[in-house]
Amino acid sequence: MRAVDKSDLTGRARLRDAALELFAERGFDATSTRAVAAAAGLSPALVTRHFGSKEGLRAAVDDYVLDRIGTELEAVDGDAGLMESLGKVSARLFGADPVLRGYLRHVLMEDSAASADLFGRLLNGARTELARLSAEYGSRAPEGEWAAFQVLCLVLGPLLLERVMQPHHGEPMFDPQVLAQRSAANQRLLLQGLYGSPEDRSGG
Structure with a gap:
């Protein structure tokens, strides 16, 4: 996939990408929403606004990962x-x-x-x-x-x-x-x- 500058991403996408990287490094349980927000350079309140909960954030990361895999395989x-x-x-x-x-x-x-x-x-x-x-x-x-x-x-x-x-x-x-x-x-x-x-x- 083509790399996208983080400054070009929406707040939702920045949180999702930060969560993907932190979940990959530490695992889901060991990663707080505050840590995800800090890595994205955004307020922790935006996690709730965009995803509802930490579980909702995880679901969004799963969807993103699977969409990426599916798109590349289909191509x-x-x-x-x-x-x-x-x-x-x-x-x-x-x-x-x-x-x-x-x-x-x-x-x-x-x-x-x-x-x-x-x-x-x-x-x-x-x-x-x-x-x-x-x-x-x-x-x-x-x-x-x-x-x-x-x-x-x-x-x-x-x-x-x-x-x-x-x-x-x-x-x-x-x-x-x-x-x-x-x-x-x-x-x-x-x-x-x-x-x-x-x-x-x-x-x-």
Whole structure:
């Protein structure tokens, strides 16, 4: 996304962006509305005016994050190779942006109704992208309810488990080159299967 100067943003957008950054750094519970207002350079009363409550502010941040993800995925050009193009966009969205990465990690790991709702919305997005991929690779379309969960786990797993995965990997988990390698490996897994399709295997 094109960076927008904070002075060009409305008060509501400045509060939302400040909340996104602070929630990404500290988590929702550890961030006060006063801290969000201070980071935005605005009065704490404006949080209530624009969002009603801290929970309303969080909902606005969730909507913004999901709209951003959805917009970028929808803009993917299938003519350039749908699987590869979606993989590159997903790697950038869920890996290359440290603020978005931190926000999703905090929200999805907090075990709340709001985090479950956000995961459900991400899951619906995964189902949408699977439908696009199935139309492109119809003969190899996945079956069953678990396909969307599996794709989402491939994308979100390193984001959520970065701290315990990193000691077992020689390079930073979200280094651009590592992201590209992991994205390519995920694409191979989705297209070919870890051991290939059953008809490719001999024996039981």
